[in-house]
Amino acid sequence: MLAPDSFTDLLALASEGARHVEEEGVLSLAIPMAGGDPMALLPRLDGGDSFRFLWDGAPGLCIAASGRTNSLELSGPRRFELAQRFASASLNRLAGHGPCPPLARPRVLLAFGFFDAPLEAAPAAVPGVQAVLPRWQLSRHGRHCWLRLQRPLGGGITARSLAEELWETARHLERLSAEPPQFQPVGVALRSPWQEHYRRVAAQALELVQADALQKLVLAVRQQLTLTTLPDPLALLAPLRRHQGGSCRLLWQRSAGSALIGASPERLLTIRQGQLRSDALAGTAPAGASAAALLQSAKDRLEHELVVDTITAVLARAGLSPRRPRHPRLARHGQLVHLHSPISAALGHHQPLAIAAALHPTPAVAGLPRREAMAWLRSLEPFERGHYAAPIGWVDSAGDADLRVAIRSGTLEGRHLELTAGAGLVPGSAVDRELQEVTLKLGVLQQQLNLPQPPPIAAGLSL
Ligand SMILES: C=C(O[C@H]1C=CC=C(C(=O)O)[C@@H]1O)C(=O)O
Structure with a gap:
């Protein structure tokens, strides 16, 4: 059964899964x-x-969890x-999820x-990794939308109560779908x-690249903003959909008071049906x-x-046969334009997070040589x-x-x-x-x- 389209079907699936x-x-x-904007x-x-998560790649895949x-x-x-091991174990131990379209797979x-x-190991510090199998996952691609619910059984949770909770929530969300966010x-x-401070350390970093101690360093700055009201992180993210079409809008909300928001133009890796793609993105100009x-x-x-060569070399060292374009193209992201080279390869037997470990951080965000650059960033x-x-x-669950x-x-x-942005320093x-x-x-x-807006940006700014 690909899509349970009656409560009786869903209950049968739940009872079978519970066994x-x-x-x-x-x-x-x-x-x-039906419908529904994650x-x-x-x-x-x-x-x-x-915990809340949003992956908004509209018009591509959107996930709310x-x-x-x-x-x-x-x-x-x-x-x-360890994150790969956790992910594989969590996804392999799920019961009840039969074949479903890729957008609906458990993640x-x-x-x-x-x-x-x-x-510093303070409670608010960002750990090396956070991995979550969510309770709710609402995913949408084009006109197709699926709702997933995952819970351990016991303590009053039965196959029937889970099926009822899922069915009723889906119907409730369908009724809400037409409401625009306010x-x-x-x-x-x-x-x-x-x-x-940036001027001082950028001058120091530039001396390092000019003296050949580093080939490249991507030095970042952080600006703290105090807002006039307490915003909902989704309120800040919503306009990015309009302005940052080609990006993936992201929310990672670890606790009620703390959230990462952003619109990433850069793919570390995408894996679909055994095909890997990574983006080299470096070199910036204002759009115009x-x-x-x-x-x-x-x-x-x-x-x-330097980014293209490094990604290609890392993939080759992992035993893959990467393909790269001969010349970069221009990719526009909102009001910025970047040099962009998509690099692709067949994944073979590798696990996604093993390749991610080898790729991160690319010289688009850290520098070269990697180890020395990381120490200088610190x-x-x-x-x-x-x-x-x-x-x-x-x-x-299928390895994508x-x-x-x-x-x-x-x-x-x-x-x-706190907003953070960086730029690559190389000789020149x-x-x-x-x-x-x-x-x-x-x-x-x-x-x-x-x-x-802070004082005028972009207009007339030539990099
Ligand atoms: C590190 C950042 O951008 C990277 C991606 C695109 C262009 C970049 C650049 O031109 O320096 C950076 O490598 C950032 O925006 O914080």
Whole structure:
């Protein structure tokens, strides 16, 4: 039975699934739904705790999820391997989920930190990885929409109660679907300065690349914004759909008061039916008539080539046969244009997170050589990167996966929003131009979050 389309069918599926639930196993049921926008419906999915996730690739795949049925949080150099093990075990132990279209498959959701471990093990620090098998998963692609519910049986939860909860929630959400989300505009009371410190450390980083101690360093800045009201993170994300069409809009809400939001233009890896794709994205200009000059800029081409070469070499070292385009193309993301090279390969027998471990962090967000660059980032950047530039996404029960790089992002803690943006320094870079580039990236992000603008951006800015 591909799609249970009556309650009787669903109940039969649930009862059959319940017979196969092992100890600590979870019953996972899904049904198709009419309509429904995951972004608008996420607040209506009560997962029993404060975890919420949104993956908004509209017009492609959108997923809203809430509640933790199983979860993992840990730090350390084995985080990718242990997250893969957790994901495979959680997905293999699900009972009740039969064949379903790819969009409806059960998924383990993943948010990594940029570094293996935070510098300080404070409770609010971002751990090396968080992995969640959610209670609710609402997924949509085109006109197709499915709702999935996953819970362990016992303690009053039976196959019947689960089937009823899923059926009734789907009908309830269908009735709500037409309601557009209502969001109030948010103001900015305060913006922290970052420019002076950046100038100093960027000059230091530039000396390192000019002296050949590093080939490239992607130095980031962080701006703290104090907002005038307490915003719903979804309120900040909603406008990005309009402004950042080609990106994937992301929300990772670990607890009620803390959320990562962003619109990532960069794919660390996507796996579909055994085919892998990774994006080399580096080299930036404001969108406009002069953006095509990026293709002729020696400094941007070098910055980009280092990323393409590294991704290709990492995949080849893992035993894959990567294909790369001969020349980069221009990719527009909102008001920014980047050099872009999609790299693809057949995945073979590899597990998605083993490849992610080898790829992260690419020189689009860290530098070269990787180990030295990471150490310099820790000493030059005056903040914890946390989720910034780290992989976030999902793996599903058939081995498909999608991990985006959390750039063009920020974290929201109550009324405090921290935005982070970086730019690659290579021989030929100039501190002033890099400062303009990160200013532009921060400004564009604020504009896209519908926040009032800092002093004019983009117009007339040539990088
Ligand atoms: C590290 C960031 O962007 C990367 C992706 C595209 C272009 C980049 C650049 O031109 O420096 C960066 O490599 C960021 O936006 O924070």
